[in-house]
Amino acid sequence: MTATTAEHHDHHDDHHHAPHGLKRWLFSTNHKDIGTLYLWFSFAMFLIGGLLALVIRAELMYPGMQVVDPEFFNQMTTVHGLVMVFGAIMPAFVGLANWMIPLMIGAPDMALPRMNNWSFWILPFAFTILISSVLMSAFGEGNPSAPNFGWTFYAPLSTTYGPASTDLFILSVHMMGISSIMGAINVVVTVFNLRAPGMTMMKMPLFVWTWLITAFLLVAVMPVLAGAVTMMLTDRHFGTSFFSAAGGGDPVLFQHIFWFFGHPEVYIMILPSFGVVSSIIPVFARKQLFGYASMVYATASIALLSFVVWAHHMFTVGMPLAGTLFFMYMTMLISVPTGVKVFNWMATMWRGSMTFELPMKWAIAFVILFTCGGLSGLMLAITPVDFQYHDTYFVVAHFHYVLVSGAVFSIMAAAYYWLPKWSGVMPNKILGELHFWSSLLSVNLLFFPMHFVGLAGMPRRYADYALQFADYNFWISIGAFWFGVSQLIFLVVAILCAMKKGEKAPANPWDAPEEDLEWTVPSPAPFHTFDTPPVIK
Amino acid sequence: MQSTLFRRVSAALSLLMFSGFAVASDWAERSDHNLRQGVTQVSQEVYDLHMIILWIVSAIGLAVFGLIMYSVFAHRRSKRPKAADFHEHVLLEVVWTIIPFFILIAMAIPATRVLINLDDTSASELTVKVTGYRWKWSYEYLSYKDDNDVGVFFFSNLKTPADQFNTPALEGGLFPYGTAAENYGKESPEKDYNYMLEADKALVVPSGVKVRFLVTADDVIHSFYVPDFGFKKDAIPGFVNEIWTNIPEGQEGTYYGQCAELCGKNHAFMPIEVKVVTQDEFATWLADEKEKAASGPDLTPFASLDDAMKLGEQKYAASCALCHGANGEGGIGPTFVGSEMATQAEHREDHIHVLVNGRNAMPSFKAQLTPKDIAAVITYERNAWGNNTGDLIQPADVAK
Numbered sequence: 001m002t003a004t005t006a007e008h009h010d011h012h013d014d015h016h017h018a019p020h021g022l023k024r025w026l027f028s029t030n031h032k033d034i035g036t037l038y039l040w041f042s043f044a045m046f047l048i049g050g051l052l053a054l055v056i057r058a059e060l061m062y063p064g065m066q067v068v069d070p071e072f073f074n075q076m077t078t079v080h081g082l083v084m085v086f087g088a089i090m091p092a093f094v095g096l097a098n099w100m101i102p103l104m105i106g107a108p109d110m111a112l113p114r115m116n117n118w119s120f121w122i123l124p125f126a127f128t129i130l131i132s133s134v135l136m137s138a139f140g141e142g143n144p145s146a147p148n149f150g151w152t153f154y155a156p157l158s159t160t161y162g163p164a165s166t167d168l169f170i171l172s173v174h175m176m177g178i179s180s181i182m183g184a185i186n187v188v189v190t191v192f193n194l195r196a197p198g199m200t201m202m203k204m205p206l207f208v209w210t211w212l213i214t215a216f217l218l219v220a221v222m223p224v225l226a227g228a229v230t231m232m233l234t235d236r237h238f239g240t241s242f243f244s245a246a247g248g249g250d251p252v253l254f255q256h257i258f259w260f261f262g263h264p265e266v267y268i269m270i271l272p273s274f275g276v277v278s279s280i281i282p283v284f285a286r287k288q289l290f291g292y293a294s295m296v297y298a299t300a301s302i303a304l305l306s307f308v309v310w311a312h313h314m315f316t317v318g319m320p321l322a323g324t325l326f327f328m329y330m331t332m333l334i335s336v337p338t339g340v341k342v343f344n345w346m347a348t349m350w351r352g353s354m355t356f357e358l359p360m361k362w363a364i365a366f367v368i369l370f371t372c373g374g375l376s377g378l379m380l381a382i383t384p385v386d387f388q389y390h391d392t393y394f395v396v397a398h399f400h401y402v403l404v405s406g407a408v409f410s411i412m413a414a415a416y417y418w419l420p421k422w423s424g425v426m427p428n429k430i431l432g433e434l435h436f437w438s439s440l441l442s443v444n445l446l447f448f449p450m451h452f453v454g455l456a457g458m459p460r461r462y463a464d465y466a467l468q469f470a471d472y473n474f475w476i477s478i479g480a481f482w483f484g485v486s487q488l489i490f491l492v493v494a495i496l497c498a499m500k501k502g503e504k505a506p507a508n509p510w511d512a513p514e515e516d517l518e519w520t521v522p523s524p525a526p527f528h529t530f531d532t533p534p535v536i537k
Numbered sequence: 538m539q540s541t542l543f544r545r546v547s548a549a550l551s552l553l554m555f556s557g558f559a560v561a562s563d564w565a566e567r568s569d570h571n572l573r574q575g576v577t578q579v580s581q582e583v584y585d586l587h588m589i590i591l592w593i594v595s596a597i598g599l600a601v602f603g604l605i606m607y608s609v610f611a612h613r614r615s616k617r618p619k620a621a622d623f624h625e626h627v628l629l630e631v632v633w634t635i636i637p638f639f640i641l642i643a644m645a646i647p648a649t650r651v652l653i654n655l656d657d658t659s660a661s662e663l664t665v666k667v668t669g670y671r672w673k674w675s676y677e678y679l680s681y682k683d684d685n686d687v688g689v690f691f692f693s694n695l696k697t698p699a700d701q702f703n704t705p706a707l708e709g710g711l712f713p714y715g716t717a718a719e720n721y722g723k724e725s726p727e728k729d730y731n732y733m734l735e736a737d738k739a740l741v742v743p744s745g746v747k748v749r750f751l752v753t754a755d756d757v758i759h760s761f762y763v764p765d766f767g768f769k770k771d772a773i774p775g776f777v778n779e780i781w782t783n784i785p786e787g788q789e790g791t792y793y794g795q796c797a798e799l800c801g802k803n804h805a806f807m808p809i810e811v812k813v814v815t816q817d818e819f820a821t822w823l824a825d826e827k828e829k830a831a832s833g834p835d836l837t838p839f840a841s842l843d844d845a846m847k848l849g850e851q852k853y854a855a856s857c858a859l860c861h862g863a864n865g866e867g868g869i870g871p872t873f874v875g876s877e878m879a880t881q882a883e884h885r886e887d888h889i890h891v892l893v894n895g896r897n898a899m900p901s902f903k904a905q906l907t908p909k910d911i912a913a914v915i916t917y918e919r920n921a922w923g924n925n926t927g928d929l930i931q932p933a934d935v936a937k
């Protein structure tokens with residue numbers, strides 16, 4: 001490390017002396033390398049999580065138990081959820097933050113580079129621990145159960161009744177939490193301290209703004225999650241009864257704590273998406289972002305409101321009427337700033353001069369499909385009807401619209417948008433088009449019919465179902481396999497870019513306006529950028 | 538709550554919307570696309586709320602989608618080489634913040650009304666305590682009209698036999714059970730339409746009476762969910778939740794529900810079956826059940842080992858096989874095949890004790906099985922699968 005920094009001072013051409021081989025990645029303190037690690041890691045997790053989901057869909061293709069045991073089925077739903085939330089989506093955004101925030105604010109690196117290294121390298125260990133429990137369950141002697149209580153791990157199912165691997169789960173969640181908190185602190189410190197001279201807060205790109213707000217959410221709620229799993233741990237092994245009614249505790253307390261983390265968590269997974277899309281749409285519409293200031297305020301108010309809506313996940317636990325009403329009104333309210341965002345994107349496109357390169361295609365698909373998810377969220381907010389929707393496939397449809405065709409689509413948009421800068425070559429257009437259209441069609445075949453089976457009353461986390469749900473489940477599974485295969489196309493696109501195979505990318509391939517600093521450096525971005533800060537007019 | 542005109546319009550519109558998918562009467566009876574209308578006033582109100590909000594969000598969604606698509610076609614570079622130059626419009630921004638706000642208020646008012654009504658469990662005439670277990674329900678009738686000591690209690694298990702759902706992959710072609718449309722209207726047991734939904738003993742409630750359910754659980758959280766009554770309430774160990782329903786006269790029939798909170802392995806296998814009967818029929822049924830409860834357990838000894846084995850096999854399949862395996866091979870619970878517990882004479886008392894009182898994750902079956910059933914199951918476990926101990930346990934052995 002010291003070598004790198006020393007060289008950095010007395011050489012002009014730094015990347016000449018950049019470290020090579022394994023050491024480059026293991027000991028990296030460079031925001032670009034760490035960003036790359038995060039992005040590859042999250043893509044690997046995306047594929048693993050997807051594999052687990054395909055086990056679920058294979059089982060649910062037909063009524064009856066054909067492929068796995070209901071016990072293993074529950075392990076699949078649980079680990080799928082955990083891997084996708086903590087392994088795929090969150091690290092992908094941290095990867096984007098690492099790569100792009102310094103480039104966007106004209107900083108030489110993240111503010112805390114060694115912590116940056118640590119926060120990444122915790123993750124592979126955390127997920128090895130978690131996934132090892134699945135491997136043991138699938139192949140181990142006596143098939144000891146992996147975590148099987150859903151990604152929401154409600155007590156007492158996860159405490160008194162949790163399998164032995166629950167302790168592995170607790171440890172890995174702690175590690176993920178530490179990693180996220182450090183990542184978030186790094187973003188906050190970087191944004192507050194390393195902006196180029198002249199870049200006032202209200203000149204920052206929206207991606208930086210949304211990530212800054214996300215980072216505050218992370219710092220606020222990850223410790224709550226850590227608290228929840230620690231209480232589980234002591235309930236399981238040290239005789240406490242936080243969540244056990246038999247010992248004077250309260251299983252519902254668990255849900256309050258979990259969702260106090262959990263609801264802000266869902267915004268942690270979507271606010272950076274808002275930033276990505278707000279960066280992309282103006283470039284391809286050749287028109288300034290509509291309502292910059294209101295975008296910032298809307299993001300901030302969504303973040304604040306997200307702390308007072310948690311119990312909308314718990315309408316059926318039997319809260320007092322006044323509490324139920326409060327959470328219903330607050331949840332309805334949160335759709336107002338969400339609507340503002342969507343309207344602003346529409347107005348940005350309006351009377352622009354649009355072209356539809358791959359990043360723009362994903363961004364427009366994001367706006368439309370995320371809106372679908374937001375609208376079903378509004379339906380879920382109507383409490384008396386939520387009594388019917390809750391814990392059915394309708395909820396599954398809702399959150400997959402916001403998380404897959406929302407968060408994941410925005411990550412794809414970001415990847416296609418910035419890959420030229422990261423790799424120096426343009427992503428393959430033909431494969432990219434195929435990936436986009438194939439994902440767009442399959443994601444809807446996969447998740448839209450879930451609304452129907454949910455409304456008709458199919459509960460979620462069911463290994464088997466009544467015949468009236470059969471036809472849609474068949475098509476949902478077809479959509480799932482199709483979507484899964486489509487993502488392999490992106491694997492090829494990414495590998496081609498990493499191998500520098502393809503059309504060479506100019507510094508500013510999308511004709512972005514010159515205020516977007518990331519496009520002022522060459523492609524691929526050199527190992528060190530903005531050693532001397534740019535001056536912002 | 539809404540006017541009939543509203544109801545008619547929304548029904549017509551929804552029919553239109555889903556007519557591509559289903560035959561109208563089919564959809565109305567047991568929808569597989571839209572929310573079920575259900576049979577109670579509350580479920581109807583909930584359905585109406587659902588339809589209003591569905592139309593509102595569909596309209597917003599279509600407007601957003603339409604405008605974006607229009608923009609995509611009309612505002613592309615080939616049509617407009619130069620982008621307009623605006624990036625703010627205060628009035629517009631205020632308008633699109635305020636209008637959704639008023640739509641929300643318009644939604645919140647009827648929603649609040651339904652919610653307040655649902656919360657009011659007073660003036661009920663029948664009270665039933667519902668308890669969730671891994672993986673079955675029990676129903677205890679506490680009071681009916683003037684009778685505050687009904688004392689009828691029973692368990693309700695999944696009726697569908699395991700061989701109906703254990704179907705190896707792809708056996709029977711692409712649609713091994715036929716499509717839902719082909720199966721509509723065919724009733725079980727011949728045709729499996731209610732596969733996974735039927736219970737061995739239904740919860741029986743009278744029509745035209747406000748019924749209050751006290752919902753709780755014995756182990757983990759479950760959720761008591763009957764879509765046709767428009768409710769779902771979590772069953773939480775150590776806590777009692779209340780919910781009510783009132784099925785109008787003329788709507789007698791069988792309704793199904795399922796557990797709606799993940800509760801472990803057989804979460805999908807603990808259905809709720811509710812039989813709604815007239816008040817007269819209910820009175821007769823209740824009297825019968827009370828009489829059965831009053832006569833005390835049947836302690837007549839088994840005449841032969843075979844008799845005990847026959848009953849034991851049935852009871853084992855219904856109550857034990859989910860955890861200990863259909864052939865005693867184990868699963869969540871330990872195996873019995875050749876195990877010390879099931880074969881050695883000194884463990885005989887302990888074997889009975891565990892079944893009666895439970896141990897660790899193993900629940901107590903004292904309330905669920907009669908002494909005769911317990912004796913039969915123990916006999917079965919000690920003689921089946923090559924255990925052949927020859928032990929014959931009699932009901933009297935268990936009763937002490």
Ligand code: HEM
Binds near residue numbers: 386
């Ligand atoms: C207009 C904004 C939104 C509203 C009003 C809303 C409302 C709701 C409600 C009421 C539920 C609980 C449903 C139930 O369990 O009965 C829910 C579930 C959920 N929502 Fe949203 N939501 C919105 C946006 C989002 C966004 C942006 C995300 C994530 C990116 C999200 C992710 C989720 C997830 C993951 C769940 C289910 C969690 C689980 O039970 O496993 N929602 N939403």
Ligand SMILES: [Cu+2]
Binds near residue numbers: 262263310
């Ligand atoms: Cu939420």
Ligand SMILES: [Cu+2]
Binds near residue numbers: 759800801805
């Ligand atoms: Cu359950």
